Amino acid sequence: MTELVHLDVAAGVATITLDSPDNRNALSAQVRRELLAHLQTAIDDSGVRVIVLGHTGRVFCSGMDLKESRGAGAQNQGVNEIPAILERIWASPTPVVARVAGPARAGGVGLVAACDIAVAAEEATFAFSEVRVGVVPAVISVTVLPRLLPRAAHELFLTGETFDGPRAVRIGLINSAVPAVDLDAEVDRYVEMLRLGAPGALAATKEMLRRERPTALGAQFAEMQELSARHFAGEEGQEGMRAFAEKRRPSWAQAE
Template sequence: MTELVHLDVDAGVATITLDSPANRNALSAQLRRELLAHLQAAIDDNAVRVIVLGHTGRVFCSGMDLKESRDAGAGQQGVNEFPAILEGIWRSPKPVVARVAGPARAGGVGLVAACDIAVVAEEATFAFSEVRIGVVPAVISVTVLPRLLPRAAHELFLTGETFDGPRAVRIGLVNSAVPAADLDAEVARYVEMLRLGAPGALAATKEMLRGERPAELAAQFAAMQELSARFFAGEEGQEGMRAFAEKRRPAWAQEP
């Protein structure tokens, strides 16, 4: 069986590539299985500092494989395993960067939203097409809604309208939309910035960003003070301050 998702690790960067262009990188059972396995392998690899999620072919990801889903019963269309992929990306202690050179639809947009950083080609298009085929964008809403402006979420979820990279930036779905020729350079720029962060500090910062804010400011300040103190006194904080004083890169940011 030909592999549909590839994992390559080089210089601390794990690149996970969707490679099923014949069906527009649709989320087939095999692709979902391999994507989840490679994602976990990258997370478990101590040498990996940053994960990049990209694709071959013209389309980033067209969503669920409708040929597989059409005759499947409830619970068999991938909705019971796709959340594990989205949660794996969302909760990854290592930053995940989406590299999107072409269209993303439905579940594909969910993947983009789950990543910490999303860089797209200006001409890449996006759509929440679920309502147009009689289904609800329920699972992907968990990762998408925290990103989108509320008005845009209502408009785009309800209409299924297609929108481009620059608008995806304006509504908060992605971080950067650049000409296709500049896409790899922009991804590399973000990857290099992320590699400068201490691994433990990045993981804790991601956990902090995911956390619900307490209603009481006093409780929130107390929790954040404890987190700050722990890292100032910790190994990474101490090494970072020494490196700053000595005008050198900290140990985790040394050239590989």
């Protein structure tokens, strides 16, 4: 069986590529299975500093494979695998960057939203098309709604309207929309910035960003003070301060 999702690791960057262009990179059972496995492999690799999720072909990801879903029971529609994939990206201690050169629809937008950083070509388009085929964007809402402005979420979830990269930036779905010729350079810019961060500090910062905030500020300050002190005194914090004093790059940011 030909692999439909590829994993390549070089210079501390794991590139995961959706490669099912004939199917518009739809989330078929095989794609879901391979994507989940490659994500876990990249996360488990201590040498991987950044994960980049990209694609071949014109389309980033068209969402669930509707041909497979017709007449299928819930257990055959990816209701277990899709949440697992989104959670694996969202909770990954390793930063994940989405490289979006073409359209993303439905579950494909969920993938984009789950990533820490998302960069798209200006002409890439997005849509929550679920209501137009009689379903609800329920699972992807878990990763999408924390990103979107509330008014835009209501509009776009309910209408299914298509929108472009610049609007995706304005409503918080992606970080940057650039001309297609500049897409790889913009992805590389984010990757290089992320590689300057200490792996443990990045993982802890991601965990902090995911936490629900206590209502009492005192409790929140106490928790954050303990987190800060632990990393100041930790190996990475001490190495970072030594490197700053010695005017050199810290060990984790040395050239590969």
